[in-house]
Amino acid sequence: MTSTIETPSTHTTAAFAERLFTAVLATIDVQAAYLGGRLGWYRALAGGDALTSSELARRCGTAERYTREWLEQQAVTGVLTCDDAPDTAGRRYTLPPGHAEVLVDELSPNHVLPLARFIAAAGKQLDALAEAYRTGGGVSWAQHGADLREAQAAANRPMFLGALGESYLPAIPDVDAALRSGARAADVGCGHGWSAIGIALAYPYATVDGYDLDAPSIEAARRNAAEAGVGDRVRFHHSTPAATAGPYDVVFAFEVVHDLPDPVTVLASMRALAGPSGTVVVMDERVADEFTAPGDEIERLMYGYSLLCCLADGMAHPPSAATGTVMRADRLRDYARRAGFGDVEVLDIADDFFRFYRLTGEAS
Known part of the structure; x- marks a missing residue:
């Protein structure tokens, strides 16, 4: 590309x-x-x-x-x-x-058809999006329905079942070591569960709890885990994680923070779930550090996702931070510090579309 x-x-x-x-x-x-x-x-x-x-x-x-x-x-x-x-x-x-x-080929990194499906599916809601643009309302993932939800899950599936466990998480030595030794992990905003399943497949001794508020996604995640043979180590919950569910050794949020109407509260809950010794890792879009026009293809793609889906979903649940897909690193740092973290480290993991962050310490 x-x-x-x-x-x-x-x-x-x-x-x-x-x-x-x-x-x-x-x-x-x-x-x-x-x-x-x-x-x-x-x-x-x-x-x-x-x-x-x-x-x-x-x-x-x-x-x-x-x-x-x-x-x-x-x-x-x-x-x-x-x-x-x-x-x-x-x-x-x-x-x-x-x-x-x-x-x-659903597992190939070159499987681009889900992106086409996503764009075509989002187009079904252009009337609703135009109305939201006029009124300041929103269009939720639930309103978009199964087509968009399934397209998003299919787009990330090859990476979650491949590179995530094969090279991305091994590039974080302490997280890799913890998962290899049987860590408890939480996957906040797990969707169809491919991220949690990918972790379990790559780390046979780890257990993962996935959390999501979308009931159809949780149902699909449970089916996917059973079919992948990891249903005994991956559990999915149609809820936000309660504080009593922790502590977890690692708490993940894969491509979800920019969608959240209240990212600060969710990040604070992730911090609590990790406790004093756990690790919090966020994966989100690899957008530019600063707004520049014109932008490259990644920037154009992410603004397209934001226009057609992510911003309107966030605004469908007021009061909303109205982040949109183009969440730059400084904005995540702001959310993280307001959630009680001391710093946000950009991890040295190369991916065309995603950037990995470690949220650490306590705010001074």
């Missing part, structure tokens, strides 16, 4: 018209990818078979005419390849293996 920043010399009518037109084409590709994932078309093609529109429609239980139009669009836009049969009905379409990994 590149990080191109426009220069003022590109600020012409023609250049911007071309940019917006290109964005329209990309948006069409995103919507088409959403349909391909939701209707099972990509997965049916991922086996390597070259299928006609009728064959794909039968496999997926879809109407042939719609299936054919989608196949033709996907071939025209370069996602699928097809033969040159003159008979439209007999034309066969193939999903290249490299594209299949991006579209159907």
Whole structure:
């Protein structure tokens, strides 16, 4: 992924018209990818078979005419390849293996389809978002529903089941050692549970308690833990963690602090859960340290998430800190100090999208 920043010399009518037109084409590709994932078309093609529109429609239980139009669009836009049969009905379409990994391999770091699903799902609430923008109200994750929730969980799943336990947590020596020796860990705002499950898979002696206020997410997390074979060491709770649940050796919050309407109170509760000897680790977005316009692709992506989801979710629960996705390091430091921590250390863990923080000490 590149990080191109426009220069003022590109600020012409023609250049911007071309940019917006290109964005329209990309948006069409995103919507088409959403349909391909939701209707099972990509997965049916991922086996390597070259299928006609009728064959794909039968496999997926879809109407042939719609299936054919989608196949033709996907071939025209370069996602699928097809033969040159003159008979439209007999034309066969193939999903290249490299594209299949991006579209159907749920554990691959290159599995980008969930991001397309997220953007398409968020678009369903544009009327509600416009009303919230007018009134100062909000649109909650619950209002967005299963599509957005599942897309978010799927987007982070490869990292949580891979790099988190394989390289990120081992890069924090004391946390790694504690987990290896059977630490108790808490995962605050656990969602579908992949972070807690990833920790348990990487550290066979650790136990993890996941907490979340979204009931459907907790139900999914329990299913996921059972299917992963760690249901005996990972427990999920539809609640905030009570002070009596601690002390924990490690308390985590993975990509959740910026969503919280009251981050200071939650961070204070995490501090209490860790007690005097536990460790608090926060993972959140790797945004720039300061606002700069124009920004790079990561900054553009995070502002997009904020516009379509995160800011409106935070504001759906007043009174709200109204953080939004673009929570810079200094803002987290402010929240942490108000929660009673003395300092926030940025950990030396390289990830394109996420930054890891250790919250330490007591406020003076």
